Amino acid sequence: MRAKERELIKKCLKGHQSAQRALYLNYRVKWYMVCLRYAHCKPDADDMLQEGLISIFRDLKQFDVRKGSFGAWSNRVLVNAILQYLRKWKKLKLNDDFQEMSQILIEDEDVFSTMSAKELTLLIQQLPTGYRIVFNLYVIEGYKHREIAELLNISENTSKTQLLKAKKMLRVRLENILQS
Amino acid sequence: MKTPLEDFFKRMFSTSMEEEGWNVPSDDIWEKALPHFREEKTNRKFWIWLISLGMLLLLCLGVMVRFQVFTPKEAPTNQEKDLVIPDKQFAEKQDILLKPSAVREQPIEQNITPTNSLQRKHSERPNTGSSVTPSSRRPENVKLRRKDVPMVKHLVSITDLSVLDEKKGVTITSSDSFSKRGPSVLILENLPSLIHHPLKTPSYQISRLQNDIKINKPRKWFVSILAAPSFSRMDIRPLDGSHIKGSKQFQFSDNFEIGVSKFFSQHWGVYTGLGLISVRSKTETKNSIGYNPTTEHVWSSSSMANDLTFQTSTSLGDYRMSSVVIRPNSMPISNGETIDVYLTNNQLVRYLNIPVELQYKRSFQSPFLMYSSVGVDMNFLLDDKTQTAGKMMHGLDQMAATPMTLHRMTPLAKTVWSAHLGLGVERKIWTHLSGFVGGKYRYGLTPSASHVGQKTFLHSLQLEMGFRYAL
Numbered sequence: 001m002r003a004k005e006r007e008l009i010k011k012c013l014k015g016h017q018s019a020q021r022a023l024y025l026n027y028r029v030k031w032y033m034v035c036l037r038y039a040h041c042k043p044d045a046d047d048m049l050q051e052g053l054i055s056i057f058r059d060l061k062q063f064d065v066r067k068g069s070f071g072a073w074s075n076r077v078l079v080n081a082i083l084q085y086l087r088k089w090k091k092l093k094l095n096d097d098f099q100e101m102s103q104i105l106i107e108d109e110d111v112f113s114t115m116s117a118k119e120l121t122l123l124i125q126q127l128p129t130g131y132r133i134v135f136n137l138y139v140i141e142g143y144k145h146r147e148i149a150e151l152l153n154i155s156e157n158t159s160k161t162q163l164l165k166a167k168k169m170l171r172v173r174l175e176n177i178l179q180s
Numbered sequence: 181m182k183t184p185l186e187d188f189f190k191r192m193f194s195t196s197m198e199e200e201g202w203n204v205p206s207d208d209i210w211e212k213a214l215p216h217f218r219e220e221k222t223n224r225k226f227w228i229w230l231i232s233l234g235m236l237l238l239l240c241l242g243v244m245v246r247f248q249v250f251t252p253k254e255a256p257t258n259q260e261k262d263l264v265i266p267d268k269q270f271a272e273k274q275d276i277l278l279k280p281s282a283v284r285e286q287p288i289e290q291n292i293t294p295t296n297s298l299q300r301k302h303s304e305r306p307n308t309g310s311s312v313t314p315s316s317r318r319p320e321n322v323k324l325r326r327k328d329v330p331m332v333k334h335l336v337s338i339t340d341l342s343v344l345d346e347k348k349g350v351t352i353t354s355s356d357s358f359s360k361r362g363p364s365v366l367i368l369e370n371l372p373s374l375i376h377h378p379l380k381t382p383s384y385q386i387s388r389l390q391n392d393i394k395i396n397k398p399r400k401w402f403v404s405i406l407a408a409p410s411f412s413r414m415d416i417r418p419l420d421g422s423h424i425k426g427s428k429q430f431q432f433s434d435n436f437e438i439g440v441s442k443f444f445s446q447h448w449g450v451y452t453g454l455g456l457i458s459v460r461s462k463t464e465t466k467n468s469i470g471y472n473p474t475t476e477h478v479w480s481s482s483s484m485a486n487d488l489t490f491q492t493s494t495s496l497g498d499y500r501m502s503s504v505v506i507r508p509n510s511m512p513i514s515n516g517e518t519i520d521v522y523l524t525n526n527q528l529v530r531y532l533n534i535p536v537e538l539q540y541k542r543s544f545q546s547p548f549l550m551y552s553s554v555g556v557d558m559n560f561l562l563d564d565k566t567q568t569a570g571k572m573m574h575g576l577d578q579m580a581a582t583p584m585t586l587h588r589m590t591p592l593a594k595t596v597w598s599a600h601l602g603l604g605v606e607r608k609i610w611t612h613l614s615g616f617v618g619g620k621y622r623y624g625l626t627p628s629a630s631h632v633g634q635k636t637f638l639h640s641l642q643l644e645m646g647f648r649y650a651l
Contacts, residue, residue: 017214020214020217021210024210028204028205028210029198029203029204031205032203032204032205033193033203035205036203037193045205046205046206046208046209049205049209049213050209050212050213053209053210053213054213054216054217057213057216057217058216058217117192117193117203118200118202118203120189120192120193121203135189138186139186139189139190140189140190140193140194142190167185170185
């Protein structure tokens with residue numbers, strides 16, 4: 001970890017407001033991108049970020065330099081805060097219908113590679129909540145289905161279903177966009 | 181094993197992003213989150229404060245109780261002994277002694293012989309008529325009847341014979357109209373012969389009698405129950421001021437409270453209690469959104485067959501509401517046209533209320549008295565509920581908006597302070613019971629109007645009515 005960042009965190013722990021702001025400015029894009037991916041729309045992302053910031057700065061004393069980078073730690077805290085937010089507002093609804101999803105999807109990265117991060121984010125945002133959360137957790141955060149199942153209190157099959165459906169829906173949306 | 185698609189997304193979002201506007205959060209978010217970082221510390225401060233306040237109140241209560249119980253001197257002076265006769269004179273002046281001729285003869289079942297000099301002294305004086313037959317030798321169980329107490333007019337029942345208690349001294353209470361003169365009735369002359377009691381010295385007994393002979397002695401402790409509905413006007417400081425047009429809010433709250441007051445003098449006292457405040461508010465806002473496909477307020481959704489999705493953010497007092505309304509593609513809208521979104525928010529917030537106030541009472545026309553109060557309230561958030569609904573208008577088209585896809589409440593402050601001024605009239609209904617009606621003006625960060633990081637002021641006018649029972 002960079003010495004400057006470590007110094008900032010120390011000052012944050014002492015309650016220095018300027019250090020807190022500096023740390024926020026360093027990470028705000030990264031954090032906000034995470035929120036945008038999990039949110040259905042921008043105001044949702046704003047709210048998630050706010051909840052996430054509260055969690056990050058409140059739990060900062062639990063951050064252990066020896067256990068990893070601040071970026072990874074804050075990302076985990078942020079994702080947890082987002083999931084809590086979704087639970088709180090009852091937006092986290094998942095359906096368990098693994099049987100329906102038996103078809104194999106075409107996985108062609110070239111189709112997506114023409115799109116910008118913003119377009120991809122919008123595409124993810126348009127997914128239903130359950131698909132979006134599982135997609136983000138599995139594909140981007142790198143969680144295993146077993147971990148997702150524990151985290152969201154669902155079965156592993158549900159997690160797999162949601163992921164398949166998410167990918168299928170992304171594909172359909174993309175085709176619509178390309179056709180239009 | 182990750183598929184190419186998964187790898188692609190992973191790579192895409194793992195690389196650090198440049199600030200491009202769309203991925204930069206607004207400063208509002210930081211400003212709103214900031215107060216929460218210090219909340220924990222503030223909470224700790226608050227609890228320390230609350231505990232200190234509680235201890236102070238307990239201390240005050242202890243002092244008050246001690247004052248009440250121990251003020252009578254335990255060792256009477258010679259001067260106090262001499263005051264026996266003036267007391268009697270005073271009692272006569274107040275017309276609470278029956279003339280010997282008016283005393284009904286009572287059957288004497290048992291005379292108790294005075295056991296000490298003072299009692300003998302009393303018994304040597306002209307007897308006013310009768311002696312009493314105590315129902316028990318144990319003072320606290322003795323109950324006198326009217327016929328047993330010929331010295332006193334109108335005395336119906338004597339419920340507290342703590343007269344025989346060393347610490348409490350003489351406190352004889354009655355529940356009839358006589359007690360309007362005061363809670364204590366002095367039986368000076370033949371008390372020693374009325375009741376056989378275990379007091380150590382007669383002089384002690386006399387001094388206690390002296391201390392308690394206070395006709396018109398004001399009652400000191402009161403228990404109150406009250407209901408207080410109120411109607412409030414709220415000044416909203418909008419978060420998204422540019423979107424607010426024609427917003428209005430009505431607020432109705434009710435407060436049920438039970439409390440206790442202690443009067444230090446005839447006029448001045450302090451009051452504290454415990455109340456449950458329910459604040460119901462209805463807020464209606466109108467947001468006008470100019471249709472422009474490039475603004476962030478208009479999002480297009482392919483899943484909805486290119487229906488237009490309008491996104492709005494509004495401040496509703498305690499709430500920062502974000503909502504999405506969908507206008508079907510079948511109802512076209514041109515660039516630059518305005519679409520009005522009306523949001524209605526019904527909110528119920530409940531608080532535990534602890535008032536501390538200074539009260540002033542003054543009688544102006546019997547049996548009425550006027551009271552005024554000034555104090556502060558601590559309100560502790562119990563729970564809150566909200567329900568939102570919306571409609572959309574575009575030109576002449578009016579239709580129910582798609583229910584909000586999200587609404588979010590800004591965290592309400594866990595503790596809210598307010599100050600109040602009260603004025604009212606009280607009327608005696610029964611011996612111990614009185615009813616009161618008054619008004620209260622509240623100011624400050626009152627229950628429904630504050631949230632962390634925002635200063636929203638609320639003025640409210642509260643009607644209060646209730647009953648007060650004198651102990």
